Amino acid sequence: MGRVTSLDDLPLRSDLRGQKPYGAPQAPLPVALNVNENTHPVPGEVADDILDSISLALRDVNRYPDREFTELREGFAEYLGHGLTRDQIWAANGSNEVLQHVLQAFAGPGRTAFGFGPTYSMYPLLTRGTGAAWVAGTRAHDYTLTPAGAAQQVADAAPDVVFLCAPNNPTGTPLGLDVIAAVYDATDGIVVVDEAYFEFAPRDERSALTLLPGRERLVVSRTMSKAFAFAGARVGYLAADPALIDALRLVRLPYHLSALTQAAASAALRHAPVMLGMVDEIVAQRDRLAATLDALGYEPHESWTNFVLFGGVGDPAETWQQLYDRGILIRDVGIPHHLRVTAGTEDETTAFLEALASIDSAA
Numbered sequence: 001m002g003r004v005t006s007l008d009d010l011p012l013r014s015d016l017r018g019q020k021p022y023g024a025p026q027a028p029l030p031v032a033l034n035v036n037e038n039t040h041p042v043p044g045e046v047a048d049d050i051l052d053s054i055s056l057a058l059r060d061v062n063r064y065p066d067r068e069f070t071e072l073r074e075g076f077a078e079y080l081g082h083g084l085t086r087d088q089i090w091a092a093n094g095s096n097e098v099l100q101h102v103l104q105a106f107a108g109p110g111r112t113a114f115g116f117g118p119t120y121s122m123y124p125l126l127t128r129g130t131g132a133a134w135v136a137g138t139r140a141h142d143y144t145l146t147p148a149g150a151a152q153q154v155a156d157a158a159p160d161v162v163f164l165c166a167p168n169n170p171t172g173t174p175l176g177l178d179v180i181a182a183v184y185d186a187t188d189g190i191v192v193v194d195e196a197y198f199e200f201a202p203r204d205e206r207s208a209l210t211l212l213p214g215r216e217r218l219v220v221s222r223t224m225s226k227a228f229a230f231a232g233a234r235v236g237y238l239a240a241d242p243a244l245i246d247a248l249r250l251v252r253l254p255y256h257l258s259a260l261t262q263a264a265a266s267a268a269l270r271h272a273p274v275m276l277g278m279v280d281e282i283v284a285q286r287d288r289l290a291a292t293l294d295a296l297g298y299e300p301h302e303s304w305t306n307f308v309l310f311g312g313v314g315d316p317a318e319t320w321q322q323l324y325d326r327g328i329l330i331r332d333v334g335i336p337h338h339l340r341v342t343a344g345t346e347d348e349t350t351a352f353l354e355a356l357a358s359i360d361s362a363a
């Protein structure tokens with residue numbers, strides 16, 4: 001028997017041949033501003049309460065957990081407000097798994113999912129994982145979308161699932177509710193509004209949650225990975241019509257949320273105001289990033305998130321490497337002459353800006 005040396009030697013699904021796995025580099029650098037985490041640790045008093053809840057759950061860990069994660073769904077319904085109840089809530093191990101459930105139920109072989117590029121790199125990966133095809137739409141030069149233009153593209157593509165990232169990753173671009181409503185009316189498919197970064201938008205902004213009544217094909221997803229400082233716990237969730245939630249029950253693994261995850265997330269939610277306490281500070285660092293990048297001769301894009309995409313970089317790969325060599329990890333998202341940086345603590349943000357200023361890589 002020969003030794004297996006590459007994927008080509010395996011009977012891999014033909015539609016997966018040549019695909020690349022998600023690959024944001026993970027490196028133990030002192031300043032990691034590459035995957036839009038909240039870089040502030042969980043406050044001590046909250047960590048203690050989470051730990052108490054996990055210890056309690058551990059005593060029953062010989063039994064399967066509540067398959068319906070009832071307490072956690074109630075917690076998310078209360079956190080989201082807008083009159084939502086637990087039968088309109090779903091959750092999983094990161095919003096990536098939540099989105100995967102949506103695709104498993106509504107995409108799959110012979111079907112298509114659609115998004116306006118550049119957008120979150122996991123959408124095509126998750127789509128192809130279910131055997132569906134990915135169709136990419138386009139944005140204006142400044143990455144914005146108009147209601148009429150977006151609706152036309154969706155009507156032409158006639159996809160089964162549409163992803164609207166609001167605000168958009170990796171560009172930071174806000175998305176108006178008028179665009180979401182127009183896209184919804186232009187399709188018979190499922191429309192997923194990914195609000196992973198909603199907590200960083202201006203305070204008086206309306207969420208797509210306000211569009212849910214009367215729109216039974218609309219899904220609004222959120223995550224605890226960004227504003228909530230809980231990326232390592234892997235918890236994401238969505239709100240939608242109860243019938244749509246029933247569809248997700250058809251594809252999830254039984255007991256997909258462990259008892260420990262449920263306990264940790266429910267405890268963290270009880271402390272939501274403290275967990276979200278650093279959001280204003282992160283937004284201040286984001287705005288400082290944009291102002292300083294501009295002063296350094298780069299072209300930062302408007303951002304309603306906790307990161308800034310900036311253009312005007314002569315050689316992104318070279319600048320990325322020079323920052324890396326100075327202990328600073330940011331993200332080359334593959335857009336020519338652009339790099340993306342997460343807003344960190346004040347010290348981390350300063351370290352990045354000073355290192356960048358010392359490199360002089362503006363085009």
Ligand SMILES: *Cc1c(COP(=O)(O)O)cnc(C)c1O
Nearest residue numbers: 094095096120169196223225236
């Ligand atoms: C980070 C991110 C997520 C979150 O993924 P999790 O699986 O919840 O960690 C979802 N959508 C977008 C657009 C993101 O940038």
